[in-house]
Amino acid sequence: MLESLGSLSGTPWVYVIVSLSIVLDVFVPILPSGVLVIAAATTAAGTSTAVGGVDVASSVHGGAPLAQMFSLVLCAATASVLGDMVAYRLAWRGGDRFDRTIGRSRRLTAAQKRLGTALTRGGGGIVVLARFAPAGRSVVSLGAGVAHRTVREFLPWSALAGLAWAAYSVSLGYFGGHWLGMSWVSPALSVVALFAAGSAAAFLMRRPDRGTAH
Numbered sequence: 001m002l003e004s005l006g007s008l009s010g011t012p013w014v015y016v017i018v019s020l021s022i023v024l025d026v027f028v029p030i031l032p033s034g035v036l037v038i039a040a041a042t043t044a045a046g047t048s049t050a051v052g053g054v055d056v057a058s059s060v061h062g063g064a065p066l067a068q069m070f071s072l073v074l075c076a077a078t079a080s081v082l083g084d085m086v087a088y089r090l091a092w093r094g095g096d097r098f099d100r101t102i103g104r105s106r107r108l109t110a111a112q113k114r115l116g117t118a119l120t121r122g123g124g125g126i127v128v129l130a131r132f133a134p135a136g137r138s139v140v141s142l143g144a145g146v147a148h149r150t151v152r153e154f155l156p157w158s159a160l161a162g163l164a165w166a167a168y169s170v171s172l173g174y175f176g177g178h179w180l181g182m183s184w185v186s187p188a189l190s191v192v193a194l195f196a197a198g199s200a201a202a203f204l205m206r207r208p209d210r211g212t213a214h
Contacts, residue, residue, distance in 0.1 A: 014040050015075045022079035026087045026138050034169050037076050038190045041173025044068040069174050073166045080131070080162030081155070084141045088154060091145025124157035131161035132168075132201035169194060 018036050025033040044065055130136030144154045172190035180186035
């Protein structure tokens, strides 16, 4: 993967591939959008390998790696919000059908109820947590549409969630690539850190269930 992205590094195609993966990830959560973001950041960071104590990419391109990191964060965050809003609008218009789909799963139904309560009370931080949790983004976006939450309630939290997730993923790839280079160890450790954040987010989202069980 790193070799493929390396050949596209510095071209618009890497942003197109990453954006499409992130947009579609809300409908097909098994797509490795986070892994692609990390790989793209690792590749960009790897081009700034120091030679003779001099940062080649920074001296030649005027700090190009950091500019690429910023562009990648912006691209990933924008694609995340776009995918969220597409899913939200589709669920809003096809509410009955999506409601039946969610109703077949106890987990999705519970998540939908938590979402509605959180947004109503102004605690939309659950939207940010869900962005890191496995399939949480899908549950939140579809649930918000089915529950007919307003754009004013949902969009700001979706934007914050997308930005937080994008910044975290890109940072993992950048620092991993900067410190460990282009070896497989760098993206592997970064992906482990990404999944660790997802597990922690899923744990925090389950805590209200235990609290209400007493």
